[in-house]
Amino acid sequence: MKKIEAIIRPEKLDAVRHALEKSGCPGIMITEIEGHGKQKGVVQQWRGEKYKVELLPKIKIETVVADGQLAGVLKVIIDNARTGDIGDGKIFVSGIDDAVRIRTGESGEGAL
Numbered sequence: 001m002k003k004i005e006a007i008i009r010p011e012k013l014d015a016v017r018h019a020l021e022k023s024g025c026p027g028i029m030i031t032e033i034e035g036h037g038k039q040k041g042v043v044q045q046w047r048g049e050k051y052k053v054e055l056l057p058k059i060k061i062e063t064v065v066a067d068g069q070l071a072g073v074l075k076v077i078i079d080n081a082r083t084g085d086i087g088d089g090k091i092f093v094s095g096i097d098d099a100v101r102i103r104t105g106e107s108g109e110g111a112l
């Protein structure tokens with residue numbers, strides 16, 4: 001199993017969510033976050049003074065998928081989140097040892 005953490009633009013959430021639901025993604029969690037990447041936020045000019053905006057609002061989508069679903073789910077996220085401009089976001093993938101559905105006690109991929 002793999003955990004996908006995708007940091008995306010807030011305005012892309014609906015498109016990514018609906019595409020994930022259509023593609024058979026077993027479940028998702030959404031968190032509103034603030035962060036910055038390589039550009040360290042943006043610098044805004046206001047009445048001659050420079051204000052550094054260091055953190056920008058983003059959405060974190062987390063989903064745990066079977067190994068065989070990984071490539072497809074990554075493609076769905078990228079296809080629906082990308083504008084081609086800086087700040088489109090980032091995806092982190094990590095391994096998951098186990099999962100348990102509390103109601104039934106099922107574990108492993110069967111619990112997803």
Ligand SMILES: Nc1ncnc2c1ncn2[C@@H]1O[C@H](COP(=O)(O)OP(=O)(O)OP(=O)(O)O)[C@@H](O)[C@H]1O
Pocket residue numbers: 007033034035036037038039056058085086087088089090
């Ligand atoms: N190395 C990182 N570790 C943790 N979070 C990150 C990392 N890089 C980016 N993020 C998160 O992803 C969000 C979006 O990052 P962003 O798309 O600006 O990445 P980037 O590397 O600067 O790429 P780009 O040049 O396309 O802007 C950040 O606000 C931050 O929350």
Ligand SMILES: [Mg+2]
Pocket residue numbers: 036037038039040086087088
């Ligand atoms: Mg950036």
